[in-house]
Amino acid sequence: MTQLFDQPLKVVNAGLASFADNLRLAGGEVIHLAWQPPALGDIEAGLDLARLLRHPLVERANETAFARYLEAQPVLVDIVTASDAIGAMREGKRILHSGPPIAWEAMCGPVQGAVIGAILLEGWAADHDAAARLAASGDVALEPCHHYQAVGPMAGIISPSMPLFVVENRANGQRTYSNFNEGLGKVLRFGANSEEVLQRLRWMKATLAPALKAALRVSGEIELKPLMAQALHMGDEVHNRNSAATGLFIKRIVPALLGTDLPLSQIREVCAAIVGNDHFFLNLSMAACKAMMDAAANVPFSSMVTVMARNGVNFGIRLSGTGEQWFQAKANPVEGLFFPGYGVDDAAADLGDSAITETAGVGGFAMASSPAIVKFVGGTPADATANSRRMQSITLGGNPAFTLPALNFAPTAAGIDARKVVDRGILPVINTGIAHKKAGVGQIGAGITSAPMECFVAAIRALAETVQRQDGTAS
Structure with missing residues (x-):
């Protein structure tokens, strides 16, 4: 013992960082482990988690859910209006938004502004004030895109006359939908609703959508999974960087456009719009990921996460094993790079359905394939790679269809397991745009955020209850 105390002090500290600081001040060499109790220290949730770990019902269910995810083959098959794609859009006045359910009065500025714009686009009100009164009256049903197999970036707005991409999973015949990407600047998805914004939306309906529909008849269906896989090898992560994916889509669609009998002037307009918008493929990526999830x-009984979505106020997740139930918590702020003149005080909380890409194992999970993304969202290429590696700790496996050259072509981590998130204290990483908190200002930056742990703790409690009921029935 005397010899032990004569040796240099080397300590591994788990718990409060202040303990490590005191040891360093005393001259000791300290390795501090960033550890905290699982389930945010909630004892009952921790016990529920313990019951679910290695539970045979959950393990078998996760194998089934993950296999179905891997088997999915999303294909772009058509362009249709929302009212044709979604039967409920033909019943009364209905507008879909991003994230979990939220009432009009609780919505953030960009979503309220986008809802007003959609009401004006549909002709349900004569001016902005009348549109706001109509939205507040309750005469317009405001529901999540996810409730109708749809997704939309940022505010996520889908109204009856808007054209949608139709993506079909060839493995099971199910269809998913997304609206069109408007580009950057003053756009509806950031809450802008001026006449300029509405005119662009009308042009998309009257000119862009019919042209893409005609082109698809020439090209035939477009498989999205191989296109996304190739884009990952070209520097995209198909969430915040879509330059390569948009370019690959252009290679497919432009020859098809030229093979239609459309007027050359219309083809030129459509090509200019797609070529001028590097984010055009984002909405296709989202619809494809939605089909996979x-x-x-x-x-x-599956603990696999199938939805992560945000409405600018709350963050919500769904588990495969708990069906349509949402588990919500206050959305986290986004840490990143701001455009000149803007800062944290100007930003809305995390917003949009685009986290479906991370849910499917791309986006923030595939940042190792896109080192250039750090110029947009902040950090270093090493950080991007570390994020992709860390996600392997909270997932059920990897997706061999999506591989990362920087990690020796390892598959992307996929199949978020809520049990592992709660047990290991590692949250899913999400890279995202930052919207101004006021409607219509637009994007003011981009960065990195994560889902709140409270969502996963609540999901574990609910899943444990369903498993316990089954165990009780079986006994």
């Missing part, structure tokens, strides 16, 4: 949904 819907394939894994509704497997009883």
Whole structure:
């Protein structure tokens, strides 16, 4: 013992960082482990988690859900209006928004502004004030895109006359939908609703959508999974960077456009719009990821996360094993790079359905394939790689269809396991745009955020209850 105390002090500290600081001041060499109790220290949730770990019902369910996710083959098959794609859009006045359910009065500025713009686009009100009164009256149903197998970036707005991409999972025949990407600047998805914004939306309906529909008849269906995989090898992560994916889509669609009998002037307009918008493919990526995650949904007892979405106020997740139930918590702020003149005080909280890409194992999970993304969202290429590696700790496996050259072509981590998130204290990483908190200002930056742990703790409690009921029935 005397010899032990004569040796230099080397300590591994787990818990409060202040203990490590005191040891360093005393001259000791300290390795501090960033550890905290699982489930945010909630004892009952921790016990529920312990019951679910290695539970045979959950393990078998996760194998089934993950296999269905891997088998999904999303294909772009058509362009249709929302009212044609979604039957409920033909019933009364209905507008879909991003994230979990939220009432009009609780919505953030960009979503309220976008809802007003959609009401004006549909002709349900004569001016902005009348549109706001109509939205507040309750005469317009405001529901999540996810409730109708749809997704939309940022505010996520889909109204009856808007054209949608139709993506079909060839493995099971299920369809998913997304609106069109408007580009940057003053756009509806950031809450802008001026006449300029509405005119662009009308042009998309009258000119862009019919042209893409005609081109698809010439090209035939477009498989999205191989296109996304190739884009990952070209520097995209198909969430915040879509330059390569948009370019690959252009290679498919432009020859098809030229093969239609459309007027050359219309083809030129459409090509200019797509070529001038590097983010055009984002909405296709989202619809494809939604198709993959819907394939894994509704497997009883599975702890696999099938939805992550934000409405600018709350962050919500869904588990495969708990069906349509949302688990919500206050949305986290986004840490990143701001455009000149803007800062944290100007930003809305995390917003949009685009986290479906991370849910499917791309986006922030695939940042190792896109070192240039750090110029947009902040950090270093090493940080991007570390994020991709860390996500391997909270997932059920990897997706061999999506590989990362920087990690020796390892598959992207995929199949977020809520049990592992709660047990290991590692949250899913999400890279995202930052919207101004006021409607219509637009994007003011981009950065990195994560889902709140409270969502996953609540999901574990609910899943444990369903498993316990089954165990009680079986006994």
